[in-house]
Amino acid sequence: MTRQIKLGLSMRYLGYHAGAWRHPEVDPEGASKLSHFVRIARTAEAAKLDMVFLADGIGIRTKDEPPGALCRSAQTAEMEPLTLLSALSAVTSHIGLVATASTTYNEPFHIARKWASLDHLSGGRAGWNIVTSWSDAEARNFNRDEHLDYATRYERAAEFVEVVKGLWDSWDEDALVNDKQTGIFFDPAKLHALNHVGKHFKVKGPLSVKRTPQGRPILVQAGASDQGIDIAAESADVVYSVSQDMEQGRAYYAKLKGRLARHGRSPDELLIMPGITHFIGATRQEAQDKYEKLNALVDPILGLSYLYGQMGDLSGYDVDGPVPEPNNPQVRSIAKGLLELAHRENLTIRQLYTTIAAGFGTRLVIGTPQDVVDDMEAWVEAGAADGFNLCPPYLPGGMDDFIQLALPELRRRGMFRTEYEGKTLRESLGLRKPRSRYEGKNSGAIK
């Protein structure tokens, strides 16, 4: 029997397909409504999923959009992840709440404090997805003209995470004694100032939030680059990966799990959860029809915008004709991956942009419940996944399809829980509570 898997649900915007907002069942303003997300989170919790997740960018990424494309995209107006997940903490009881925050345009004290607070509010269900910001559109909202170079971003990110983890250790678990008789509120030997002085940050501490129910929130990462993998191997509890095929997934899994020992960690201390966008039907034809129906809702002006950054303006060509060979050698070089894909699979322009518009980089799986669960089981058996980050094409319908059609089959094979194992996200994921850096030491206490 295949071992149990973990399942997250990504719920940004109205789903991962660019046509989602035009789907007849989708509320196009859902991304600005609490009720939309309450419906999703409660359904996911009733299905015993491990966590809901919100990806994020700090601004509208207008770069490379040709005129007329941006106004056809629903990926423009939304709520902010931390406030939204905090609201959901009050109306859910078991499901994990993972929000993204950038290390590029934030300060570690704010992030440590806000996520510690979310961990208290939720009774131990907070997670932080650690990212760096790579777009000029974001840089321009934060006093810069261009985004930071790659090396600086990752160096800053690594130090940022160290500071945040340090601040989360400020209070020992038993620091608050609350002795009304003696008037002692906390034991001063159990409160610690971090006194961090580094290249990017100088942070004294201590944090003004007591130690959280999970010891510290779950750390999530999506590190695909070498520096990203290093941050993940050192600190992450969960990695959302983006492998496109099983062999690539297996190689990534082996590489990242192998890197853990360098940081004194064992392979089971980090869970790898590739993203998948599912189209599920009672028959393969029904699944394919669901897929095609959403594809037809992507206006070619919007669709061409996904090729614009690499291939330039293709609006003069027939979208149902072949992908043109660029004359400009520089464009040929930038668009190499897309051109190879188009040639290999003999795609039209419309089919080419659909490969992006249908999931924005997540792997697509189209089929019956049996097909979908076979695929998941194969990845787990091959050593390519500990679970999956579900990225439904539209919400809530795409999630409902998975829960109603695929989840019973996963359970029938003994691959997914029927009850939560505990109360915290850490307990659901089967991860140990971290030790404080001050455990067994007297150093650093507040005098």
Next chain:
Amino acid sequence: MTRQIKLGLSMRYLGYHAGAWRHPEVDPEGASKLSHFVRIARTAEAAKLDMVFLADGIGIRTKDEPPGALCRSAQTAEMEPLTLLSALSAVTSHIGLVATASTTYNEPFHIARKWASLDHLSGGRAGWNIVTSWSDAEARNFNRDEHLDYATRYERAAEFVEVVKGLWDSWDEDALVNDKQTGIFFDPAKLHALNHVGKHFKVKGPLSVKRTPQGRPILVQAGASDQGIDIAAESADVVYSVSQDMEQGRAYYAKLKGRLARHGRSPDELLIMPGITHFIGATRQEAQDKYEKLNALVDPILGLSYLYGQMGDLSGYDVDGPVPEPNNPQVRSIAKGLLELAHRENLTIRQLYTTIAAGFGTRLVIGTPQDVVDDMEAWVEAGAADGFNLCPPYLPGGMDDFIQLALPELRRRGMFRTEYEGKTLRESLGLRKPRSRYEGKNSGAIK
């Protein structure tokens, strides 16, 4: 008949009295529990109060604390205001949610985005209390050794508020057309980039959150200095003032209301709500007993710490003896206000620190429901207040006393609502929705 007043409830920590956490009815860990704040917010909402409020500092203010004092203070471990109020937005329906955020150690894009999000989550009940950060303890959590000088802080604050207001105008109210037939999600003529370039900030925009139910969140300020009053007169909807007596309150009220015309605003566009800490009993003796009972719960080590910054270490003196005259002329100068108070009212050391420990600068009112409402009515009649920011000595008990004992008397005099006037905080406060800076203009639209 006195006109209707507005009422806010300040709910930081466990109340405004330093002895609150030792009160027999108080849960000393309440400040880290969602259930504690849900109880308070729902009770305040059932009583039709305008809003709940959280003051804030970004770190533990250890400065000037002598050894042994900090560990006797509950003002050390708490949750972060924005996450906490976001959680409360999901379990309340009418009460306003006002959270503090510093302009000194934040970026305007984050603040604009998060508060716009809270306004959507709550259906139009968000407020931002605008502050600057003045303590070295906070500076040291944000890469600095000392806090910014006063002038820089206020200059930055004024520009910060302008940027935030500008970002909140990014989307016209009717920008989202959501036309599933044509595929147009928003009207690009109704989305505006701010393109702000100033001394402290460069922010392009637009904001990635659509225009909020209140047009923009309510802006709150506590400006007592001249620069503070200017920011308030230009932008604030509500001011929390700290006047200690009615004459001072009347003068402040007249000065601030008089300043509004400079910014093209009328006096009724800004509400002034002085803070009060009430001790209420069926008789005056009962009220006084409640006050004394809490005072007795302030350990002298903690009490002396409130004098430490101005008067130095007084631990060698009898706390129930007279306040000693400092030999050092510099100390005499710094402690001038406290020394005058001690002489005028013939206070012991214990009585002197109690004036601080009992409300941290808010005005104390001790008496029967009749006394308390007489006092409020007198302030309103005198032109010193449009309402009050209630700062209960301990929570939830101090709030319950006000609601059960004083509120019926306020209502009997026709001074407070029996039902909410609408759904948003702006409607409760009787304030108009702001116009967008782009109304009637075509400039600034995204192409």
